[in-house]
Amino acid sequence: MTAPRATILVAAACAAVLATAMPSAAINSYNAAPAPERTEVGALIATWDDDADPGTPDRVDWVCSGTMIDADTFLTAAHCTTDWPENVRFFVSLDQDVQGELDRAAAAHPGRPDTVARAVAVEGSAHSHPAYPGPASDRHDISVIELPAAKIAERWAFTPASLPKAGALDALGPRGLNDTGFLVAGYGTEEAHRGPGGHTHPGGGVRMKAPVTFHALNPSWVRLGMTASQGNGGACYGDSGGPNFATVDGRFTLVATTITGDTPCYATNVVYRLDTPGARDFLRAYVQLP
Structure with missing residues (x-):
C-alpha cells in the first residue's frame, strides 16, 4: 500500500506521529493479495491548486485510503485531510483499481482535474478531529468524509465495516x-x-x-x-x-x-x-x- 503520494505536506503531518518513523500508506508486495471482496475499502482522492491561479484546481490524485463505516461516512486519517491549499476538494472512490480509473479519465479529459475526479469518485466534505494534531499519547489522527449516500449507492455496492465496542x-x-x-x-x-x-x-x-x-x-x-x-x-x-x-x-x-x-x-x-x-x-x- 502507499502513503499520500502527491503531497509532501500530508506526509510531513504524519511524520510527526513517531520521531523515528515515516507515514505508512501502501500494501507490501510480499504476502499480499488483491482485495476485490473488500468493497467497503476505498481511496481518498483530492483536487487542489499549486500554481499562481487558485481559482481552478490543476492537480488530481488519490492520496490516502479509508473505509465506509455507514451508508454515507468514509473513515480516514486527519493527516490526510489537513494542511492542504484552501481550494482542496475531497472525493471517495470504492473502485479496486483507482489509479487505472484516474489514468483513463485523465486521457478522456486532459487538463480537467475536476472532471477527472467527478468521473471516478463522489465528492464529500471532510471533518477532521478538532484536536488534531494532539500529543504523542493521542494525536487525534482521525477524520471522516461525509458523502451523499444516494450517489455512493448508485456507483458501488458495499457493506459498511463494523466498528469495535468500547475497550x-x-x-x-x-x-x-x-x-x-x-x-x-x-x-x-x-x-x-x-x-x-x-x-x-x-x-x-x-x-x-x-x-x-x-x-x-x-x-x-x-x-x-x-x-x-x-x-x-x-x-x-x-x-x-x-x-x-x-x-x-x-x-x-x-x-x-x-x-x-x-x-x-x-x-x-x-x-x-x-x-x-x-x-x-x-x-x-x-x-x-x-
Whole structure:
C-alpha cells in the first residue's frame, strides 16, 4: 500500500506521529493479495491548486485510503485531510483499481482535474478531529468524509465495516491479541526497492490486503508486525487512513486505521485504535456506535 503520494505536506503531518518513523500508506508486495471482496475499502482522492491561479484546481490524485463505516461516512486519517491549499476538494472512490480509473479519465479529459475526479469518485466534505494534531499519547489522527449516500449507492455496492465496542482491544489483552489475526488493507505503495538511484516505493492505487500480527498495545495505538519471514505483509505509503481488521467476538471488525510505520515499510504498522474514548467521542457525531 502507499502513503499520500502527491503531497509532501500530508506526509510531513504524519511524520510527526513517531520521531523515528515515516507515514505508512501502501500494501507490501510480499504476502499480499488483491482485495476485490473488500468493497467497503476505498481511496481518498483530492483536487487542489499549486500554481499562481487558485481559482481552478490543476492537480488530481488519490492520496490516502479509508473505509465506509455507514451508508454515507468514509473513515480516514486527519493527516490526510489537513494542511492542504484552501481550494482542496475531497472525493471517495470504492473502485479496486483507482489509479487505472484516474489514468483513463485523465486521457478522456486532459487538463480537467475536476472532471477527472467527478468521473471516478463522489465528492464529500471532510471533518477532521478538532484536536488534531494532539500529543504523542493521542494525536487525534482521525477524520471522516461525509458523502451523499444516494450517489455512493448508485456507483458501488458495499457493506459498511463494523466498528469495535468500547475497550474491545483492552478486553482481549496481549494474550488474546497474540492469538488474533489482523488484516490490513489499502491502496498504498510497495515496500522500499533498492536501485542505482536509491530507494523507491513502486506501485500503489490498487486495493490490496495483507496479514499482520499483534506486537504491542498502547492507550491510543496498536503496533502490528509485518515482517515477511513471519508470513506477514503490511502497510506503506498511501495506506494512511486505511483499515486494520480483526475478528473480535466472532465478528470481522475494523479495529484501527493505519497512521505510520518504519521508513522502508518492512517491519511495523502503527495504527490508531477505534475502541478508545477519544476515537469514539469523535465518531459518535457521525455514526451509530456499538
